[in-house]
Amino acid sequence: MPRKISAHYVFPISSAPIKNGIIELDDNGTILNIIDPGKELKEIAGLEFYSGILVPGFVNxxxxxxxxxxxGRFAEHTGLPVFISQISKARVADENIILKAIKKAxxxxxxxxxxxxxxxxxxxYSFFAKKHSKIKYHTFVEVLSVSPENAMAAFKSCKNLENKFSDIGLSASLAPHAPYSLSKKLFRLFNEETKKxxxxxxxxxxxxASENELFINKSGDIFDSIKNMIGVDFSHFKPTGQNSLESVSHSFxxxxxxxxxxxxxxxxxxIVTANGCFNKLYWVFCPNANLYIENKLPDIPLFYKLKQKCTIGTDSLASNHKLSVLDELKTIHAHFPELPMWELLKWASLNGAEALQLSDKMGSFEIGKQPGVNLISNIDFNKMLLIPESKVKVLVDRT
Ligand SMILES: [Zn+2]
Incomplete structure (x- = not known):
């Protein structure tokens, strides 16, 4: 007997919202049918009805x-350069503490x-948790080293870690940390490998802001903090006179x-430059981490206006109080209520699934997919807004 669930609205994401829509699922959470009941809500045996909206499982x-x-270890609003300099020291800890915190997260x-x-x-550290989780993880092995002499060693060690993830059946790829933290040589090694x-x-x-300053005229807080790192020779760095993204995007x-x-x-x-450099570009917004570290938000409505593909991230618990995609959406709606809720929900599900190459199974309510079903309750239905009281409850897990 398939499970039938319904709510005030169903947001399939890949198609228009359905008032009082019904989702039929099998025991594994695979979608068998999506029903638009029309104007009249008929009595259907075994139908579960919830107050709120049904959306696919979120993609972080x-x-x-x-x-x-x-x-909770770092003070808020100190800015990125201070945050980065704290992280490298503080992340060293007893292995059991790290593993326990990963499992909890x-x-x-x-x-x-x-x-x-x-x-x-x-x-x-995350091998075991990722291998045994219900969550589907794609790991980005972070590539970083500013010294050209260290480029080959850094690249090999990243490639080695990527292979270890793959060897235990976890999806993984290489990911440069930031425009300023890889030497040109390391960017070249990354590019040659990735284009294969x-x-x-x-x-x-x-x-x-100091990321652009560094590339434009080799000054600013990021420049100072790299220059002052013990054992790092940054004398080879040449400013490009362009913004950071423009300076490195050809390395992808x-x-x-x-x-x-x-x-x-x-x-x-x-945004225009990036669209010329990448054929399949996705922007990730982590507003709560931005408020935590820099106390500033990106111009998210501009990305919407320019019809960009956006997705949602939580960043880490070092710079966020929670790991909740809904909380990120609530922050966006609190600051930019003009953004339509259906668009934010798409960023939180289908766009992310596409970016991580998981949209054959996840990201939208479509027959044959197994996306998980979330109930979001306490919505302002008059304005179609997420509000501080909005809550998420998992109705159907992915197995
Ligand atoms: Zn990050």
């Missing part, structure tokens, strides 16, 4: 689960209706899907 396109033990994401995650990793495959890549982008293979993360200081010209 940016997390660092291995930093979960750093929750994985469960938190499941309970918040997240079914897939694009997760940045520098270590093997069709894997999705990712990079932090324009998270702080055009055909691979690319997620650019944060974009807090990206302007219209950056």
């Amino acid at each position: 396109t940016h997390c660092h689960i291995e930093l979960s033990h750093l929750k 994985d469960l938190e994401m499941q309970n918040n209706g997240i079914v897939a995650v694009g997760d940045i990793s520098n270590t093997e 495959n069709k894997k999705t890549v990712s990079m932090h982008n324009q998270e702080t 293979p055009k055909e691979n899907k690319c997620l650019l993360v944060h974009n807090t200081f990206s302007k219209e010209n950056d």
Whole structure:
């Protein structure tokens, strides 16, 4: 007997919302049918009706689960350069503490209706949790090293970690950390490797104003913090006179899907430039982390106006209080209520699933998919807005 669930609205995402829509699912959560009951809600045996809207399981396109033990460790609003300099020291901890925090974070994401995650990793700590989780993880092995002499060693160690993820059956690819943290040589090695495959890549982008300053005239806070790192020779760095993204975007293979993360200081010209460099570009917004670190939000309505494909990330618990995609959407709606709710829900599901190459199974309510079903309750139905009281409950898990 298939399970039949309904609510005030069903948001299939790949098609228009259905008032009082009904989703039929089998025991594995695979969608058998989506029914528009028309104007009259008929009595249907065994129908579960919920107050709120039904949406597919969320896709979190940016997390660092291995930093979960750093929750609450850093002061807010200190800016990215300070944050980065704190992380590298603080992340070293007892292995049991790290593993426990990863497991807890994985469960938190499941309970918040997240079914897939694009997760940045520098270590093997997340192997076990990812292997045994209900969440489908794609790991972005982070490539970073500013010294050209260290480029080959850094590349080999990243490739080695990527292979280890693949060897235990986990999906993984290489991802440059940020425009400023790879030497040209390392970018070249990354590019040569990545253009051989069709894997999705990712990079932090324009998270702080000083990132552009560094590339334009070799000054600013990011420049100072790299220059002052012990054992790092940054004398080879030549400013390009262009913004950070423009300076490095040619170092990516055009055909691979690319997620650019944060974009807090990206302007219209950056968006136009990026569209010329990537054929399949996805922007990731992590508004709660942006407020935590820089106390500034990206110009998200501009991306909507320019019809960009956007997705949602939580970033890590080092820079966020929760790992909840819905909480990120609530923050966006609190600041930009003009953005339509159906568009935000698409960013949180189908766009993310597409970016992580999981949209054959997840991201929308379509027959044959197994996307998970979330109930969002406490919505302002008059304005079609998510409000601070909006809550998510998992009705159907992915098995
Ligand atoms: Zn990040």
